[in-house]
Amino acid sequence: MIKFILVLLLLFAALLLGHNLIGYEGRVVIATESTVIELTLISSLIIAFIVIILFWLLEWSVKKIIRSLSGSKNWLGALSSRQQNKAFYTALNAYLIGDTEAAKNNIEKSFGGDYNGTNYLLASELHKDKPEKALRLLSYCDEDKPALYLTIKRAQLLLNTSPKAALQTLDALPNKAQQTPIVVNAKLAALAKQDRWLEIKDLITQHKKNLGDTYIEWAQRATHGEFAEIASKSGANALKEKWANLSRAAKKDLANQLCYIQLLMDQNLHQEAETVLIDCAKKHTHAAFLGLFKQLQHANPAASIKFIEQKIKSQADAPEYYSVLAHLAFNSKDYALAQRAINKALELRQNNEDVLLLAAILEQQACYDQANVLYKKLLTHSSLSVDSRH
Structure with missing residues (x-):
């Protein structure tokens, strides 16, 4: 473009001054x-x-x-560029609607074109099931192209095969890029692959705001990994000692509470888990606690039933509490209470988990025909859901 402008300026100067030079x-x-x-x-x-x-x-x-001999497809000039553009946008549109085969066939026709590496980035995504090929495709991009997204993609591809190399790749990014949620999550995934839970805790503390909703998930994974390692190596007593020695702030952390309770149940310490669970659930209203109540397995969960019944009194139209009560009763073999509670839950809200529990209750009561009807209903609903997704 600059050369073209210079030519126009020269022509303009020639037209403007040329007649003065004729007689010179x-x-x-x-x-x-x-x-x-x-x-x-x-x-x-x-x-x-x-x-x-x-x-x-x-x-x-x-x-x-030179470009034609080096393998570039630009040697036909403007015609080739048009073909590459058409192939690139066809591949992009095919990818967006889920036609991966058409996307693969077309994206290769764009190689050699100037798309700032986007075509190679898309190609690597299309071949992510073959990490070696995907990494090779990224390497075809010119070194002078913008490196941020290509580097992130390269790190994502390395996660399963070489998490250490993935982490090193991400650490080489500029500091500003390392503050973005996608890079932080990728670094956390690389650390998790290496069971470096303490480093994960430090990282999520530094980026709590950037992580947003995924903070709790990563905090739970980090705590679960750390606690599970203690439990597997030293047993339940070491796990309880670890919890007892935590700071007050750490014990108030929701992720720590959820993981500790879950691991107590994994160690078959359901009564101790129940005590901690009720104490925590009194201070927090988080749906994850309800899932833990449903897992309690001991003969007399009276304290938990009393706690849930108090919740029902204050929120009589909340189906989730009736569902929890039904699970508690079923696990303690009080099938009559379980059936009353699950019927009420289903009256307020249809839920596959609750229907499955009702079928199990009916089966325990030897009502096999009714239970089979519910199982068939669940299977039909499940197949319909799968067909609708296809």
């Missing part, structure tokens, strides 16, 4: 040992202009030849 008697003399060439000023300017144009044409031709 100036001469340009080129003398060598055996030859003397004498030109008028006008003819010398015309020759110089033609030489410049020829030089540009030669430069353009050489570049096209």
Whole structure:
């Protein structure tokens, strides 16, 4: 574009000043040992202009030849660029509607085109099930292209095969990029693959605001990993000792509470888990606690039933509490209470988990025909859901 503007300026100058030079008697003399060439000023300017144009044409031709020999598909000029653009946008549209085969076939036709590496990024995503090929596709992108997204994609591809290399790749990004949620999550995933839970805790503390809703998830995973390692190596007593030695702030952390209770139940310490669970649930109203109540397995969960019944009194139209009560009763083999509670839950809200529990209750009461009807209903609903997704 700059060269084109310069040519226009030269033409404009020639038109503006050329008529003043027509009668000018100036001469340009080129003398060598055996030859003397004498030109008028006008003819010398015309020759110089033609030489410049020829030089540009030669430069353009050489570049096209080099690119064609190096494998670029731009050697046909504008026609090839149009074909590449068409292939690139066809691949992008096919990918967005889920036609991966068409996307794969078209994206390869864009290779060599100038898309700032986006075509290679899309190609690597389309072949992410083959990490080696996906990484090779990323390497085809010119080094002078924007590196941020390509580097992130390269790290994501390395997560399963070499999490240490993925982490090193992410650490090499500029500091500003390392503050973004996608990079933080990728670094956390790389650390998790290496069971580096303490480092994960430090990282999520630094980026709590950036992580948003995923903070609780990562905090739970970190705590669960740390606590599970203690439980597996040293047993339940070491786990309880670890909890007892935590700071007051750490014990108030929701992720720590959820993981500790879950691990107590995993160690078959359901009564101790119940005590901690009720105490925590009194201070927090989080749906995850209800899921833990449903897992309690001991003969007399009277304290939990009393706690849930108090919740029902204050929120009589909340189906989730009736569902929890039904699970508690079923796990303690009080099938009559379980059936009353689950019927009420289903009256307020249809839920597959609750229907499955009702079928299990009926089966325990030897009402096999009714239970089979519910199982068939669940299977039909499940198949319909799968068909609708396809």
